[in-house]
Amino acid sequence: MHLLTGWIVALLLLALMRPFFPDRPLLTTLVPAALALAVLLIYPRDLLLFEFWAGAVGFVAILSALLVVMHPNPMISVLFLILHLFCIALFYLMLQAQVLAALQVIVYAGAIMVLFVFVVMLLNLKAEEGLRLGRGFQRTGGLLVGTVFAGLMFWAIRHRQDRPYFDPGAFVEGFGTAKDLGFLLYGRYVFAFEAASILLVAAMVGAVVLAKRRLQ
Amino acid sequence: MIRVEFFLILAALLFTIGCVGVLIRRNVIVMLMCVEVMLNSVNLTFVAFAREGQSMTGHVFVFFVMTVAAAEAAVGLAIVIALFRRRRTTDVDDANLMRW
Numbered sequence: 001m002h003l004l005t006g007w008i009v010a011l012l013l014l015a016l017m018r019p020f021f022p023d024r025p026l027l028t029t030l031v032p033a034a035l036a037l038a039v040l041l042i043y044p045r046d047l048l049l050f051e052f053w054a055g056a057v058g059f060v061a062i063l064s065a066l067l068v069v070m071h072p073n074p075m076i077s078v079l080f081l082i083l084h085l086f087c088i089a090l091f092y093l094m095l096q097a098q099v100l101a102a103l104q105v106i107v108y109a110g111a112i113m114v115l116f117v118f119v120v121m122l123l124n125l126k127a128e129e130g131l132r133l134g135r136g137f138q139r140t141g142g143l144l145v146g147t148v149f150a151g152l153m154f155w156a157i158r159h160r161q162d163r164p165y166f167d168p169g170a171f172v173e174g175f176g177t178a179k180d181l182g183f184l185l186y187g188r189y190v191f192a193f194e195a196a197s198i199l200l201v202a203a204m205v206g207a208v209v210l211a212k213r214r215l216q
Numbered sequence: 217m218i219r220v221e222f223f224l225i226l227a228a229l230l231f232t233i234g235c236v237g238v239l240i241r242r243n244v245i246v247m248l249m250c251v252e253v254m255l256n257s258v259n260l261t262f263v264a265f266a267r268e269g270q271s272m273t274g275h276v277f278v279f280f281v282m283t284v285a286a287a288e289a290a291v292g293l294a295i296v297i298a299l300f301r302r303r304r305t306t307d308v309d310d311a312n313l314m315r316w
Contacts, residue, residue, distance in 0.1 A: 051218055058226050065230050065253050069237035074245050081249050088256050091223065095267040100259075100278050107282055112252070112289045119293045120245060123300050142239030146232050153228035157221055172270055184276050192276075196283045203287030210294035213301070 006055025009036050054094060061087035074125045078116050085109045096176045223264035230257035244299065244306045248292045255285050 064084040068077045085108045092101035174180055185193050230253060237250030259278045266274025296306060303310055 054218060054222060058222075061226070062229055062233070065233045068246070068249055068253060069233055069241065074243060077246055077249055081252060084253065085256065088260055091226075091260055092263055095223070095263045097263045097266070097275055097278075100263060100275055103279070103282060107286060108252075108256075112286055115289055115293055116245065116249065119296060122297070123245075123306065125243075125245070125306065139240050142236050145239060146236035149235060150228060150232040153231070154225065157224045157228065160221075172267075175267075175270060175272065176275065180272050181275055181279070184272050185279065189276050192280060196280055199287055200283065203290050207290040207294035210291065211297045 006052040006057075006059070009039055009052075010056040010059040050094065054091075057087050057090045057094075061091070074120050075117075078113065078120055081116070082109050082113050085113065096172060098176050099178045099181050100176075220264050220268045223260060227257040227260040227264070230254075230260070242307050242309055244296050244308055244311075245293075247308070248289065248296070251292075252285060252289070255281055 061084055064080040064087065067080040068084060071077045071080065085104060089101045089104040089109070092098075092104055234250045234253035234257065237253065238247050241247055241250065259281055262274040262278045262281070266272065299311055300306055305311075
């Protein structure tokens, strides 16, 4: 129920994205925004509820992922991917993974997305005309594979054995802090941690070699 | 109170969106971004299960997935730049030299 209010409010507040669609009449912005305010006034306590925020952030995450896939302009796609990564970071916070939320913002939304923005700007990519979505069999095949895949995953989730609730407000001691993660990384998983450094060096050398104009 | 299923179904949806994106888009950079969406949905599943089972191992996995994603993005974008330099395009249908 509270999940639903979150979805509705997020949906209505989408109308505030008017700067992206400058040719829309003003009324289509004001009416949904007023409706969102009305919903919030009817259920003001929902603002303090975990479910409300989970629903709202989930809605924004799905919508931004769809826009990453569907938008013809790669630059806008990159910007929506950054929004998507922020939503995932918020989910990490909700699931008490504070370090990972910080890492998500710093490494993903910071470093990796800067790389993407840089390449899109460097190649000076224009928006595709008419959004090329592959040939006929690629499109239908892709949608088919996606549907089958989603069905399989939903089936697997439905048929899990244990379905516990967990209280998002409850703080689990010794979970999700930098100290706990550090103990694991430098203790049990120290070998994998060192192997990751080798992987990063290899990737760095590979990227430099690949992007070089002429190998001497 | 919230069920862990909420996060699992959300992650499944996001993974499907990314998967379909990789399959139907023809722009290499957008395909790489869709791969990032898929990796992030898997990370969300890891974190949700870690919270459910109260075990930090899932967080370690997410850490390594982030490392691999960084390496993948760097190498992938270097390949895109090399491709663009030779062919003046980022369309995968124009890069079919090794296709049988």
